Amino acid sequence: MQPLLMLLLLSFVFPVMAQIYKYTDADGNTAYSNQPPDGVTAQPVELPPLNNIERQPLSAPPTDTVNNQQPHSAYExxxxxxxxxxxxxxxxxxxxxxxxxxxxxxxxxxxxxxxxxxxxxxxxxxxxxxxxxxxxxxxxxxxxxxxxxxxxxxxxxxxxxxxxxxxxx
The missing domain is CATH 2.60.40.10 (Immunoglobulins)
Structure with a gap:
């Protein structure tokens, strides 16, 4: 059971590596694989698109007016x-x-x-x-x-x- 869980977790970590297939093995267990097994009907698993976050440019924090340095701590x-x-x-x-x-x-x-x-x-x-x-x-x-x-x-x-x-x- 643990190898199946690891395979499932890896399928979410590396979704761009290959297509994932879902099938039922000879014992009736649901299994996942990156290749369809021979002689078994396998269905491709559609994964949702990955969340993409565009990198925002870093903006400089306001400078301190006393010494024109970056503030170490802001007191309201x-x-x-x-x-x-x-x-x-x-x-x-x-x-x-x-x-x-x-x-x-x-x-x-x-x-x-x-x-x-x-x-x-x-x-x-x-x-x-x-x-x-x-x-x-x-x-x-x-x-x-x-x-x-x-x-x-x-x-x-x-x-x-x-x-x-x-x-x-």
Missing amino acids: VLQLTGLPTEEALRANNGTFTVSVLIKPRLKAPHLLRLLLDGQPYGQSSNVPILQLVNIDRGEHSLAVQVVDGEDALQQSPTVTFTVQRVHKP
């Missing part, structure tokens, strides 16, 4: 939250935290890095809450990047904000 959402844009941020000692909204979750080995006034700030982290310390009063810009080592993979929109530091005499 990457933005800073927790910064006031319509009023000044009151931080008397210049220390405050910002949150990063990122979807999907940050994937290893990617890290988050802040850009304060266009320059990298602090250490990269995998935690989406980042602290800024002793920031001077006045207007600043802040963005967050997803980095892999030193390579920036993606960058959030830049947020402009004002730090208000009040010194008491």
Whole structure:
């Protein structure tokens, strides 16, 4: 029985090799062969046409605007939250935290890095809450990047904000 099954399977794997014939042998078993046996009525087996899929040309994925490189991972959402844009941020000692909204979750080995006034700030982290310390009063810009080592993979929109530091005499 196994040789018959193998023959049947091979008939589906190599349909272009030869015509397949179906017949009933002397014991009453249905059999398949690529040649009609002598003295037995064999019927040709019509196989359905093979599925053909035309090869599509490869299209290049979009490039990353930070370093003009191919992106390693696409994050649908990457933005800073927790910064006031319509009023000044009151931080008397210049220390405050910002949150990063990122979807999907940050994937290893990617890290988050802040850009304060266009320059990298602090250490990269995998935690989406980042602290800024002793920031001077006045207007600043802040963005967050997803980095892999030193390579920036993606960058959030830049947020402009004002730090208000009040010194008491």
